[in-house]
Amino acid sequence: MSTNSNNSKSSNNLENILIIGNGGRENALAWAIQKNQLIKKIYILPGNAGSKKINKSERINLDLQNIEELIKKINYLNIDLVVIGPETPLADGLGDILRKNNFDVFGPGSDGAKLESSKSWAKEFMKAAKIPTANFWKVKSIEEAKEIIFKHKNPLVVKADGLASGKGVFIPESKEACIRATEEIFKGKFGNAGEIVVLEEKIEGPEVSVFALCDGKKYVLLPTAQDHKRLNENDKGPNTGGMGAYSPTPLITKTNLETIKKEIIEPTIDALLRQNIDYRGVLYFGLMITESGTKVIEYNCRFGDPECQTIMPLMDKDFVTILQKCALGKLIGNETIEIPNKLSGCVIATSKGYPSNYKIGFPINIGNIDTEDCQIFDSGTSLNSNNQTITNGGRVLSIVCQGIDFDNVFEKVYKNLKEISFEGIYYRKDIGHQVRIKTQKEGNN
Ligand code: AMP
Ligand code: GLY
Numbered sequence: 345m346s347t348n349s350n351n352s353k354s355s356n357n358l359e360n361i362l363i364i365g366n367g368g369r370e371n372a373l374a375w376a377i378q379k380n381q382l383i384k385k386i387y388i389l390p391g392n393a394g395s396k397k398i399n400k401s402e403r404i405n406l407d408l409q410n411i412e413e414l415i416k417k418i419n420y421l422n423i424d425l426v427v428i429g430p431e432t433p434l435a436d437g438l439g440d441i442l443r444k445n446n447f448d449v450f451g452p453g454s455d456g457a458k459l460e461s462s463k464s465w466a467k468e469f470m471k472a473a474k475i476p477t478a479n480f481w482k483v484k485s486i487e488e489a490k491e492i493i494f495k496h497k498n499p500l501v502v503k504a505d506g507l508a509s510g511k512g513v514f515i516p517e518s519k520e521a522c523i524r525a526t527e528e529i530f531k532g533k534f535g536n537a538g539e540i541v542v543l544e545e546k547i548e549g550p551e552v553s554v555f556a557l558c559d560g561k562k563y564v565l566l567p568t569a570q571d572h573k574r575l576n577e578n579d580k581g582p583n584t585g586g587m588g589a590y591s592p593t594p595l596i597t598k599t600n601l602e603t604i605k606k607e608i609i610e611p612t613i614d615a616l617l618r619q620n621i622d623y624r625g626v627l628y629f630g631l632m633i634t635e636s637g638t639k640v641i642e643y644n645c646r647f648g649d650p651e652c653q654t655i656m657p658l659m660d661k662d663f664v665t666i667l668q669k670c671a672l673g674k675l676i677g678n679e680t681i682e683i684p685n686k687l688s689g690c691v692i693a694t695s696k697g698y699p700s701n702y703k704i705g706f707p708i709n710i711g712n713i714d715t716e717d718c719q720i721f722d723s724g725t726s727l728n729s730n731n732q733t734i735t736n737g738g739r740v741l742s743i744v745c746q747g748i749d750f751d752n753v754f755e756k757v758y759k760n761l762k763e764i765s766f767e768g769i770y771y772r773k774d775i776g777h778q779v780r781i782k783t784q785k786e787g788n789n
Pocket of ligand 2: 510571585586647648649650651
């Protein structure tokens with residue numbers, strides 16, 4: 345069980361925040377958190393070139409493995425709340441260590457993070473709690489896998505059990521390709537993450553993302569979103585971390601959301617409680633709306649990227665107080681986040697070659713961009729010796745805008761994108777195609 349101390353150092357102060365992570369997600373969290381007038385300072389560890397542009401924000405650098413130094417720093421900076429962004433430190437138990445040292449942390453312990461860090465654990469968890477998900481088989485050898493693959497009429501989805509930066513899932517077209525993918529995983533393509541393979545029945549339907557901020561027992565939902573995982577237009581090409589998103593998604597109606605709460609969200613939190621897992625953080629439900637109902641494709645123990653960059657501009661000043669209540673285990677359950685009468689959309693500008701090999705180090709030029717209801721969150725950037733922002737990752741910038749309808753939103757996003765350049769810049773022109781009417785695929789005009 346995660347150790348959630350009852351004698352945490354906080355006296356419900358909310359002045360200094362530490363966000364751990366270096367992506368667009370963490371910058372977007374900082375951007376939403378600074379809206380609260382109580383907040384004095386937001387430290388981002390390590391952040392990226394864009395972090396310092398966010399009001400009240402400052403980057404700090406420190407080796408996360410050096411726990412002693414980290415604890416000293418958190419004490420020295422009088423941090424009231426630590427928000428852990430990425431899955432790896434969560435899975436490694438950073439939340440547990442900080443809580444043991446009496447800090448207030450938004451982010452589950454390593455026990456809760458298992459929902460993401462072990463796909464077989466998550467599938468068994470869902471099966472036991474009768475949470476709708478695709479049928480699955482956990483295998484430990486290629487012989488076991490072959491037996492199951494050949495028994496089925498259609499090729500199965502193949503997944504490495506552990507964390508593989510979103511690259512450990514294969515959707516083969518043939519049984520032979522299933523076997524090849526399984527062999528590659530067992531041969532060590534993803535290191536320890538591939539000691540177990542999960543084979544899954546392939547299900548079909550649109551995918552949506554739902555986020556619940558949890559305090560261990562209660563939860564508050566964020567606006568829904570839809571990500572675009574494939575690299576190319578018309579949802580073709582390899583899977584990526586996410587090429588763009590929009591929020592909220594009309595694919596989840598009010599009625600549908602009630603069903604999702606009753607069949608998926610609440611049974612998940614109840615089942616965590618039954619296992620003595622005190623989950624204080626965000627539960628990310630990757631869902632597929634199939635003909636036979638909505639099913640869980642995956643859980644994540646963190647905010648989605650780029651969904652987070654898309655949703656954060658819709659948050660009001662109370663967002664950070666809800667994060668704090670989650671960390672303290674003190675949600676009342678009736679908290680609401682006032683959502684403006686606006687919609688939000690995000691397109692990711694990537695480096696040429698992403699999600700495979702790509703080069704970094706190219707200067708980024710940003711021209712005359714519209715800043716009203718628009719944000720640019722740096723995702724993979726750094727500074728060169730001339731203090732110039734350069735590309736430093738596959739996903740480089742998150743271009744986000746809000747508006748009254750999705751045509752308006754994406755018109756602004758793509759207009760801003762035309763003002764941004766770096767060598768090899770690539771982005772999808774059809775993000776939001778599901779909800780755009782007039783301007784479909786006009787991104788490049
Ligand atoms: P995951 O990392 O488990 O979310 O899988 C990555 C992507 O693979 C998902 O977003 C889906 O598009 C696809 N996928 C995963 N599992 C299945 C499944 N059982 N059936 C169909 N597609 C799947
Ligand atoms: N947008 C997908 C993810 O964060 O896993």
